[in-house]
Amino acid sequence: xxxxxxxxxAGTRLRPITHTSAKQLVPVANKPILSYxxxxxxxxxxxxxxxxxxxxxxxxxxFVGDGAAWGLEVTYIPQEAxxxxxxxxxxxxxxxxxxxxxxxxxDNMLKGGITRxxxxxxxxxxxxxILLARVHDPQRFGVAELDGERIVRLIEKPQxxxxxxxxxxxxxxxPAIHExxxxxxxxGRGELEITDAIQYLIDAGHEVRPHLVDGWWKDTGKLEDLLxxxxxxxxxxxEERSGTADDSSRLVGTVVLQEGARVxxxxxxxPAVIGRRVRVVxxxxxxxxxxxxxxxxxxxxxxxSVIMERCVVRGMHRLEDSxxxxxxxxxxxxxxxxxxxxxxxxxxxxxxx
Numbered sequence: 001x002x003x004x005x006x007x008x009x010a011g012t013r014l015r016p017i018t019h020t021s022a023k024q025l026v027p028v029a030n031k032p033i034l035s036y037x038x039x040x041x042x043x044x045x046x047x048x049x050x051x052x053x054x055x056x057x058x059x060x061x062x063f064v065g066d067g068a069a070w071g072l073e074v075t076y077i078p079q080e081a082x083x084x085x086x087x088x089x090x091x092x093x094x095x096x097x098x099x100x101x102x103x104x105x106x107d108n109m110l111k112g113g114i115t116r117x118x119x120x121x122x123x124x125x126x127x128x129x130i131l132l133a134r135v136h137d138p139q140r141f142g143v144a145e146l147d148g149e150r151i152v153r154l155i156e157k158p159q160x161x162x163x164x165x166x167x168x169x170x171x172x173x174x175p176a177i178h179e180x181x182x183x184x185x186x187x188g189r190g191e192l193e194i195t196d197a198i199q200y201l202i203d204a205g206h207e208v209r210p211h212l213v214d215g216w217w218k219d220t221g222k223l224e225d226l227l228x229x230x231x232x233x234x235x236x237x238x239e240e241r242s243g244t245a246d247d248s249s250r251l252v253g254t255v256v257l258q259e260g261a262r263v264x265x266x267x268x269x270x271p272a273v274i275g276r277r278v279r280v281v282x283x284x285x286x287x288x289x290x291x292x293x294x295x296x297x298x299x300x301x302x303x304x305s306v307i308m309e310r311c312v313v314r315g316m317h318r319l320e321d322s323x324x325x326x327x328x329x330x331x332x333x334x335x336x337x338x339x340x341x342x343x344x345x346x347x348x349x350x351x352x353x
Contacts (some may be wrong), residue, residue: 001118002099003041003049006079006088007034007060007106022056024106025063026226026323027308029233030258030273030290032063034106038070040113041104050095051106052077052088084191086181089173098175100125103194105169109229111216111236114170120211127176127206128198131168133213141166141219142195144210151208154195156187165210167195168217176206223323230306231288234271243274253287275309286320 007024024034041049049072053060057078067074077092089096089103102118114131121129130151132144138161145153145162155162171194180197187193202208218229239254243261245268253270257263260277268274268285275293285291286303293309301318308326313319315332324330 001046002096002101003046004088004092004101004103005037005049005106006052006085022059025059027290027292027306028230029237030275030292033109036109037104037106038072040110042070042072043113044115044118048073050075050077050092052079052092054079054082085194086184086192086197089177090181093178100174103171107219108169109218112214117170117211121172124209126209127174127201128208129172129211130198131170131213132165132210133168133217134164135166138164138166146210151202151210154199156193156195168213169219176201226323227304227306227321230290234288237271
């Protein structure tokens with residue numbers, strides 16, 4: 001079995017972060033989202049992976065390389081534009097050959113990986129097996145309608161959902177899917193939808209099996225879901241203290257201090273991750289906060305936030321539910337006259353009091 005990871009999307013819901021970074025490389029608990037997918041595939045015994053890449057191909061290549069860090073062999077498949085998930089299957093035909101494969105969306109995260117899903121597929125070997133999760137807002141997702149153990153209909157973002165079972169971004173296919181992706185037409189948004197290809201299989205009499213998520217699943221395309229994934233990953237973290245904290249600091253709960261991190265006169269209440277060569281002084285770091293490498297945090301309070309590498313935060317009381325991109329400076333100014341002074345990129349959001 002091979003794997004296909006679509007990683008060419010524009011990440012519009014995480015702008016402005018994704019104007020300059022691949023959404024699959026935004027960190028969760030100080031580790032890029034894509035690395036969780038690669039780990040899950042390796043744990044399931046898959047070795048050959050096709051990475052479909054677009055405008056952020058160079059950044060993804062720099063991070064993944066040849067895949068050897070995960071015990072994988074990675075082939076890069078360029079996609080000229082994000083034309084739909086079924087389109088990624090269409091352009092990957094040569095790589096996939098006649099092998100069964102799992103398609104794992106590069107910005108999705110699953111607790112517990114996909115080993116059980118892969119085992120169930122090998123046992124029954126339907127033409128397609130799709131992972132489903134119960135959600136509170138099925139209007140946001142592709143939704144499955146079931147008749148017992150059989151999927152009878154898939155609907156993309158329905159106004160009146162027939163169920164609360166959303167399609168998770170993990171699918172398993174036999175080569176039967178190749179006929180389906182060639183047969184379907186672009187949707188109203190101009191994309192070849194994987195839901196349409198799976199519906200083609202259903203209508204043609206192929207077996208399409210559901211598999212319900214055992215643990216949690218997150219599509220990290222929105223800020224709220226990214227922060228929630230950060231929280232969920234941190235709940236299962238193990239403590240690490242490679243960095244240093246002075247005697248006037250307090251570390252409470254599960255705290256990861258990575259190599260070269262220095263904590264001075266600061267309280268950190270975990271779970272929290274402090275990256276490599278980070279300096280935290282006279283501050284409070286609250287639960288569910290991850291701070292990327294080479295950041296400086298001074299005289300600030302931060303909680304339930306993701307801070308990417310090389311940021312500077314000074315005099316902020318208080319920062320929460322936030323995502324800061326690379327090399328961002330946020331600081332309180334004593335200049336007169338008193339005023340908010342902002343430089344915010346396209347699609348940015350700022351909350352002030």
